[in-house]
Amino acid sequence: MSAVLAPPETCVTTIRTLAMDAVQKANSGHPGGPMGLAAVGWSLFTGPLRHSPSNPHWPDRDRFVLSNGHSSMLLYALLFLTGYDLTLDDLKSFRQLHSRTPGHPEYGLTPGVETTTGPLGQGFGNAVGFALAERMMAARYNRPGHDVVDHRTWFTCSDGDLMEGISHEAASLAGFLGLERLTGIYDNNSVSLDGPTSLTYGDDVGERFAAYGWRVLHAEGNDLVELGQAYADAQVPDGRPTLIIAHTHIGYGAPGMQDTSRAHGSPLGEDEVRATKRVYGWPEDAHFLVPPDVARWADEMRERGRALEDEWQARMAAYAHAYPAEAAEFERVLARELPDGWDAEVPAFSPDDDKVATRVASFKVMNALAARMPEFIQGAADLSESTRTELTGLGDVNRSDYGARNIRFGVREHGMGAITNGVTLHGGLRLTCSTFMQFYDYMKNTVRLAALMGCPSIFVYTHDSVAMGEDGPTHQPIEHLAALRAVPKLVVIRPADANETAAAWRLAIERRDGPTVLVLTRQGLPVLGGPADVARGGYVLDDGDDCVLIGTGSEVSLAREARELLAATGISARVVSLPSFELFAAQPARYRDAVLPPDMTARVAVEAAASFGWARWVGDRGAIVAIDRFGESAPGPEVLRDLGITAEHVAETARSIL
Amino acid sequence: MSAVLAPPETCVTTIRTLAMDAVQKANSGHPGGPMGLAAVGWSLFTGPLRHSPSNPHWPDRDRFVLSNGHSSMLLYALLFLTGYDLTLDDLKSFRQLHSRTPGHPEYGLTPGVETTTGPLGQGFGNAVGFALAERMMAARYNRPGHDVVDHRTWFTCSDGDLMEGISHEAASLAGFLGLERLTGIYDNNSVSLDGPTSLTYGDDVGERFAAYGWRVLHAEGNDLVELGQAYADAQVPDGRPTLIIAHTHIGYGAPGMQDTSRAHGSPLGEDEVRATKRVYGWPEDAHFLVPPDVARWADEMRERGRALEDEWQARMAAYAHAYPAEAAEFERVLARELPDGWDAEVPAFSPDDDKVATRVASFKVMNALAARMPEFIQGAADLSESTRTELTGLGDVNRSDYGARNIRFGVREHGMGAITNGVTLHGGLRLTCSTFMQFYDYMKNTVRLAALMGCPSIFVYTHDSVAMGEDGPTHQPIEHLAALRAVPKLVVIRPADANETAAAWRLAIERRDGPTVLVLTRQGLPVLGGPADVARGGYVLDDGDDCVLIGTGSEVSLAREARELLAATGISARVVSLPSFELFAAQPARYRDAVLPPDMTARVAVEAAASFGWARWVGDRGAIVAIDRFGESAPGPEVLRDLGITAEHVAETARSIL
DSSP states (O other), X not given: OGGGSOOHHHHHHHHHXXXXXXXXXXXXXXXHHHHHHHHHHHHHHTTTOOOOTTOTTOTTOOEEEESSGGGHHHHHHHHXXXXXXXXXXXXXXXXXXXXXXXXXXOTXXXXXXXXXXXXXXXXXXXXXXXXXXXXXXXHHHOBTTBOOOOOOEEEEXXXXXXXXXXXXXXXXXXXXXTOTTEEEEEEEOSEETTEEGGGTOOOOHXXXXXXXXXXXXXXXXXXXXXXXXXXXXXXXXXXXXXXXXXXXXXXXXXXXXXXXXXXXXXXXXXXXXXXXXXXXXXXXXXXXXXXXXXXXXXXXHHHHHHHHHHHHXXXXXXXXXXXXXXXHHHHHHHTXXXXXXXXXXXXXXXXXXXXXXXXXXXXXXXHHHHHHOTTEEEEESSOHXXXXXXXXXXXXXXXXXXTOSEEEOXXXXXXXXXXXXXXXXXXXXXXXXXXXXXXXXXXXXXXXXXXXXXXXXXXXXXXXXXXXXXXXXXXXXXXXXXXXXXXXXXXXXXXXXXXXHHHHHHHHHHOOSSOEEEEOOSSEEOOOOSOOOGGGSOEEEEOOSSEEEEEOTHHHHHHHHHHHHHHHTTOOEXXXXXXXXXXXXXXXXXXXXXXXXXXXXXXXXXXXXXXXXXXXXXXXXXXXEOOOSOOOSSOHHHHHHHTTOSHHHHXXXXXXXX | OGGGSOOHHHHHHHHHHHHHHHHHHHTOSOOHHHHHHHXXXXXXXXXXOXXXXXXXXXXXXXXXXXXXXXXXXXXXXXXXHTTOSOOHHHHHTTTOTTOSSOSSOOTTTSTTOOSOOOSTTHHHHHHHHHHHHHHHHHHHHOBTTBOOOOOOEEEEEOHHHHHSHHHHHHHHHHHHHTOTTEEEEEEEOXXXXXXXXXXXXXXXXXXXXXXXXXXXXXXXXXXXXXHHHHHHHHTSOSSSOXXXXXXXXXXXXXXXXXXXXXXXXXXXXXXXXXXXXXXXTOOTTOSSOOOHHHHTHHHHHHHHHHHHHHHXXXXXXXXXXXXXXXXXXXXXXXXXXXXXXXXXXXXXXXXTSOOEEHHHHHHHHHHHHHHHOTTEEEEESSOHXXXXXXXXXXXXXXXXXXXXXXXXXXXXXXXXXXXXXXXXXXXXXXXXXXEEGGGHHHHHHHHXXXXXXXXXXXXXXXXXXXXXXXXXXTTOOSSXXXXXXXXXXXXXXXXXXHHHHHHXXXXXXXXXXXXXXXXXXXXXXXXXXXXXXXXXXXXXXXXXXXXXXXXXXHHHHHHHHHHHHHHHTTOOEEEEXXXXXXXXXXXXXXXXXXXXXXXXXXXXXXXXXXXXXXXXXXXXXOEEEOOOSOOXXXXXXXXXXXXXXXXXHXXXXXXXXX
């Protein structure tokens, strides 16, 4: 039957012309990358990549990540030609409103797109996450003779990806962890947007990756035999991830633009497109031409994919027979369903207990969750003893123990975020990662991408205010809460006590369609004994008639102290705990008005952070006790006092507006 | 006279005991790093480091950066012992409120601290900036026989610094630029906070840095002879920066804690401190002991420093005689004073002009400034053709032309930010760096540190909204304006047209005590013809009685369109341009009330970004037309329409609240 299929060279040319045509039609996009990588992509997608185009969700598929997301037309053309649910019309609506072919690949929008890429280096980190998740799942579920988890991760990346610091963090950890099923293909075309990479880039990439413990191979990017050999070599297990340095030509074949930055970030122009098609021996006036023998590959690849999947289903059946409990759990975690009684061991805390930092309460909750949820894992950026996220006695993940449940990410926050997204997208594991809240700054885009993708990564940020003390202003968050709250689709929770912490954890675990950020204290806090109604975002903790004191996190107990002070002078203050702006804003107006009655206009918000964003809740007559400056290095209580985060100041402010 | 000076070994022990004592007294801090690096620091500060402790501002001093800022007691002890204006009492108030010895070194607070470090990797990037600035200043001002710029940059860094991605970006660029006067000393102690680095870190650091084009040397961290030899070797010019891998012992000498993470992030404990002093042969009950022969080094070092400075002053005098114009300019730029007529060529734009994108207006303004300000330079992260920040015809900085005025940072945003801060702190140059606004996410902490330091770096972010179009949601800022506005001490300006852009640039250039962010459009905007009173942060562009329409940037002209629509139905709308929240908030209430009269409560804000933070300006009765979701990949005007950022929607919203 293969006689009716076009030879790979024709398919490669089809990819190139589709990319040129789509970018030209959109009058926007990056044609040169897809043209240079067409042979790499085709030989991978029809060669070693084990995938099932008719079922992009087959759990044991190989993952492919286009870290150089601007070359999206390469991926769209590959998905289309290899039989995914994508049409030529989809390609013709490249970069158009509500199309399935946006400027950069978007997870959840296009079948076969494993992750959203575009901000450079993110895909690299995601790919490391996919590869790590595969090993972790294999360690959990495979049994002798039953390799139900048995796939690889492939990615392409550009010079831009490799210049970004996140690639360093992700590559270094991948090398350390010995992720030998991870293979990257570096599109070494020597051109970036502003010109030749020689303007700014002199790394010896091979030497660099060898230093991380990677195997480094080389191949001509247009030589299908060399590429095939490199893919084969990359699969020989030797304990190292592999980087294939593919020597490619941006805008391959474009007579006036190949190997120049003019082929990078804008359409080639009608004339150059035509001239390039002539070079290819392609009909120069045809647009979006897919010769029939090229089109036939879609069926061929679907069939091949189904065969791969069938073979796996047979393996699964044998596994389910031999290991029914494991198989049931495997299917449950892949379906992202929670086990019965998943939160049965989550402790309740009593106001009679000693003060407890929310990071410490979180530690207890996490370990209670871990006891019932084998899929629950955590990692920290060299601060697990401070963030208190360690799952006690459950081991550290390393190359000889992928079955452990604590990941030591090292001082690599940006990589940690991207790897966490990759692990979470892979399926089968719920990964929480943590660091000091200040270092949200280092990993912000990964949180944004989780929100954009609807990826339920969980981010724990501790040491959440100036109360963290002596480390001083470089480590004291001020603007970070506002920055987090402004991110669409992100749920940010700053619990006020141990019970709100437990409630916040329940919400984070139950959330399936987006990320959750938990913001926790370093310092001890009293257990409030309130309803801890975190799910509604805010609630009345103590009632009162004359004014409302609104707080979050550690400032709720401070608001309660202020209430006492006010009561002593005959003022009755309501205390509202507002752990989550987003969740509260999503409540019906009736509920919100019950908590913050429109006629109770004397409102004081207190938060040990920037005031930005609080006006919405305190209103025109309200006041905000906050910190609109950087912090100080001193013991936490002294810093709070120095910056006016005191019950006295809150009470005084309330009096001043009454 | 040297007979009266303590031998270096005694000084090294003094540093170690001061560090232990200070951390113990504060009951907080990192003793182990300073103990391990004491010999490295002492041999550097009394050896090759050319500095003048009695004048920490001597322009030609060598710069020293402690990138591992948590080891701050090392730096404080060195500054104290070598004669800077720091007392033993200062050391005793380590990490106490308003002391000069905060948890991490802070620029502007402690004499001799060149930059604020703590977030790991930032100091590495700053150091690259210092070294680059030195070469750029040398290229500008040195003349044959007159090397008035002739210093080096030294820094220490930890495994944490090297795990961070920013170290990759900064090191790669330093290697590319051949910054041979830059020497880093890697505190290779094999321990991080969570335990031995072998838990998570396997890089071959030497090979990695060789791949960047660095010279790599090794030395035992306690061997003064080896260290001295390494410092000497590092100064042999060979076109490469140098990394000295110093093999050190965290918590050196502590009998129960050396080489363990227990010596890293908390006090050793009174018993261990005493035991360690016994090991050192030091009086175990003495605290903050500085033997007289150690104390004498302060005078010695001040004297040595004054001699170095005198020699330089003589050079300067000869230079001023031979090159009076150059010398005058050199002194002017070091004093951060503007030349006469610095803004004389800044164009004025007319409402009769065609639409112009603010990035394009900015391009014209920047080139006009460059014509009159030789200290004005720019760099971009591989997007200068998009951010339109290139200084035309003024060359690219590279190892054979440090006199050029455009820096190609490559796709290295985080490194770019830190290097920009370093260049700016060095003095003599005003550096603007730019990228797409989305990639603020990658460099956020550098902007924060500029604000914290009061460092007047200028950050230009273009493609500032969903109107950037086809690149889609991964590249379309939403929450970024809110995130920027929440940062203390940062001035964020989103100009509405070409004239506001020019005014914004004037403010950025005139600002000496903090950073400025300019937020610019990709798309063309009409020239409004208003007063462009950016300095006040907001002003009335068009008057009206019934309601107020408030916009920033590209949405101001849209508000004006809405005003027309409202006028057609008999509603008189005032249009307020609010280019800078911070600058407006800093105005007297009288001015603010004149722009936004308290009795004009029908207010509509419009901004193509998250609504977060706008409630403050629209008040309880107001409404916000904004984008509280992620964007779409499509041509900009279609995205704006799809997301409701239209004049019709603004007019409708105004009607609905009237």
